[in-house]
Amino acid sequence: MIKCEDLHKVYPIGKGSGYQALRGVNLHIRAGEFTAITGPSGCGKSTLLNIIGFLDNPSSGKYYFGERDVTAFDDGKRSGLRLRGIGFVFQSFNLLPRFSALDNVKLPMLYAGMDKEPAGKLAAELLARVGLAGKESNSPVKLSGGERQRVGLARALANRPRLLLADEPTGNLDSGSGAGIMDLLLELNKEGLTIVMVTHDQGLAKRVSRVIRMKDGLVEN
Amino acid sequence: MRVYESLRTGTLEIFNNKLRSFLSFLSISVGVISILYSITLIYSIRTRTQKALEVAGPGRIVVKMKDRWNSSSDMEKKQARESLTLEDALALESRYPELFMTSPMLRKWIQFRVGNFSEWQSVLGVDPQWRKRGWIYKMRGRFLNQFDIDTRARVCVIIIEGGWLKKPKWLKFYDNKDRFQEFVKHEDMLGKTIMLSGNLYTVVGVLYEPPREKNPKAFLQVESWSPKILAPITTVQRFLSGYDESEGGIDQINLDTGRESTINAYKARVEKFLAARHGGRLNFLEIKDYRDIIKDKLADKQRDMYTVLIIGAIAILAGGIGIMNVTLATIYSRIKEIGIRRAIGATRGAIMAQFVIEAMLLGFFGGVAGIMVGLGGIQYLASKGNEDMIMLQWWMPFVSVLAAVATGFLASLYPAYQASKLDPVEALRYE
Incomplete structure (x- = not known):
């Protein structure tokens, strides 16, 4: 489903050669896999996830998403892939504070052009799916950390993505809430969703089907 | 969607940042108010000019004695003996029979008397052509005819003013009543015999002016103080003794070529023709395109209009900058x-x-707020008798709000473009 060939990412610093975040990553993720990417801080995990999630462009190398070479896609096409092809779950949830939980989940569907009413209905279903039935109209500010992450997860699932990307999804949560989120992710994976998760937590990494270790911008074997 | x-x-954003939004509303509102005001003024001036021109006739040329007593050069003062004559008008008419109207006019200041009532009034000597243009009246009786002119008949027609539909408030304080108008309004003058400068005249017709607000002549103030008694020009010249400025001739000839396109050609022809009749000297006369006269009259209003328009533009610009600032923030x-x-x-x-x-x-929102204040102001001005503000049209508020929305659009383009160019990864990391 995902194939990366010799991905490089250089962040320019001043006039010098810049900082090499990725130095030739080769990666192949099959559909249905639950992959955890681990490694020390600054090893390039998040950069890789951003590139996989079309938030960032590689400096060089090839990226295939579902057989298609998407390396040279323009912003519009990449936005479209972010919208319909993948879902993002962030460490710090990244919910819009002035919107209700339901509106947060609805937002990607509205961007995808869905009408207001069916979007609302679907969003409510998704919130029920992550165990937040009855809290649709709450502002994220009034939800606990675990609940916020559940809203984030529901939002990531809004447009039925083929791939779910999670950047330290339990990093800001206590162990109980974190375990709950992890259970949900595993459940989703069982239903066929491909998941790539970046994590520090070795305990979480042990529960998934595949672990990729990174160091200094390279994938270790 | x-x-x-x-x-x-x-x-949501507007309500969450009330002060910020209020400040930008404020400047936009001021802009919208002045735009509304100036649109109304422009519209009023345009439509009323058009109406006035329609009434006056499309191809109007005015041949007029110069105001010699105010002239500074000796040369012009010496010309005082030369004057425009009724014969000039008749000669013009027979030389250019294709002209739609050749209407001579002579004004005299006389004493009007009926029984115990007496008042100084001016009388305008005209011929039947006078009614070809500028006829805005309802008539009872008849108008002056060629027979009256030929026989120098002692007849006259009286014009009764239309008054106001809604009298402006300032007039209620400053208006001293026109005794003559009060008199002719309350007596039925038709068929009566009256005294003009001690001679007996018969009133053969009464003309009723429309109300001031609907009177195109009143708007331009070109003929607003025109005499309210009309008599055959031949009679006025020969028999009516009174004060006049014509040196034994007549004051003015109004011509109408019938079409706007022929004005310039006839202006030149008339000038040549009259010069030939007056030994080549013409500097005692003014030959003017009526549209120029109107333009002069409108110059003040136009200055007014531009001032307001500029203030409006500045206010809208300030509003736009405000919006840009708010958008950036x-x-x-x-x-x-x-x-x-x-x-x-x-x-x-x-x-x-x-x-x-x-x-x-x-x-x-700023525009709507401005419209509400602006409409209130215009209503107030209209109630105070501002003749231009009465001309407010239903579409003007919409145009003004549209201008405000367009300002918002233009002012936000650049900041919004900047926002769209933000790098998503950087933006996500921003705290």
Whole structure:
């Protein structure tokens, strides 16, 4: 489903050669896999996830998403892939504070052009799916950390993505809430969703089907 | 659909930042008020000029004695003996029979008397052609005819003013009643015999003017103080003794070529023709295109209009800068949100549209506020008798609000473009 060939990412610093975040990553993720990417801080995990999630462009190398070479896609096409092809779950949830939980989940569907009413209905279903039935109209500010992450997860699932990307999804949560989120992710994976998760937590990494270790911008074997 | 969502977010933002929004409303409102005012003024001036021209005739030329007593050069004062004559008018008419109207006029200042009532009034000597243009009256009886002219008949026609539909308040304080008008309004003058300068005249007709607000002549003030008694010009010249400025001739000849396109040609012809009749000297006369006279009269109003328009433009510009500032501030305070929206799939266009729509909403609300204040002000001015503000049309508020919305649109384009160009990864990391 995902194939990366010799991905490089250089962040320019001043006039010098810049900082090499990725130095030739080769990666192949099959559909249905639950992959955890681990490694020390600054090893390039998040950069890789951003590139996989079309938030960032590689400096060089090839990226295939579902057989298609998407390396040279323009912003519009990449936005479209972010919208319909993948879902993002962030460490710090990244919910819009002035919107209700339901509106947060609805937002990607509205961007995808869905009408207001069916979007609302679907969003409510998704919130029920992550165990937040009855809290649709709450502002994220009034939800606990675990609940916020559940809203984030529901939002990531809004447009039925083929791939779910999670950047330290339990990093800001206590162990109980974190375990709950992890259970949900595993459940989703069982239903066929491909998941790539970046994590520090070795305990979480042990529960998934595949672990990729990174160091200094390279994938270790 | 996305527009609906952006509208909702925009409204939320406006309410969440009340002071910020209020400040930009304020300047936009001022702009909208002055735009509304100047549109009304422009419209009023245009339509009323048009009406006045329609009434006056499309090809009007005025041949007029110069105001010699105020002239500074000795040369012109010496010309005082030369004057425009009734014969000039008749000669013009027979030389150019194709002219739609050749109407000579002579004005004399006399004493009007009926029984115990007496009042100084001016009488205008005219011939039947006078009624060909500028006929805005309802008539009882008859108008002066050629027979009256030929026989120098002692007849006259009296004009009764139309008054006001709604009298301006300032007039209620300063108006000293026109005794003559009061008199002729309350007596039925038709068929009566009256005294003009000690001679007996018969009133053969009464003309009723429309109300001031609907009187195109009153608007331009070109003929607003014109005499209210008309008599055959031949009679006035020969028999009516009174004060006049014509040196034994006549004051003015009104010509109408019938078409606007022929004005210049006939102006030149008439000039040559009259010069030939007066030994080549013409500097005692003015030959004017009526449209120029109107333009002179309108110059003041136009200056007024431009001043207001410029103030309006400046206010709108300030409003636009305000909106731009607010949009920039909004964007800086919502960088994270932009990142989130981009991450879940919003395109650059969607981000840009969101901020542009928000700014247009600001413009809209500011515009509506301005319209409410502006309409109130215009109502007030209209009630005070401002003749231009009566001309407010239903579409003017819409145009003004549209201008405000357009300002919001234009002012937000650049900031919104900047927002759309933010790097999603950077924006997400921003705290």
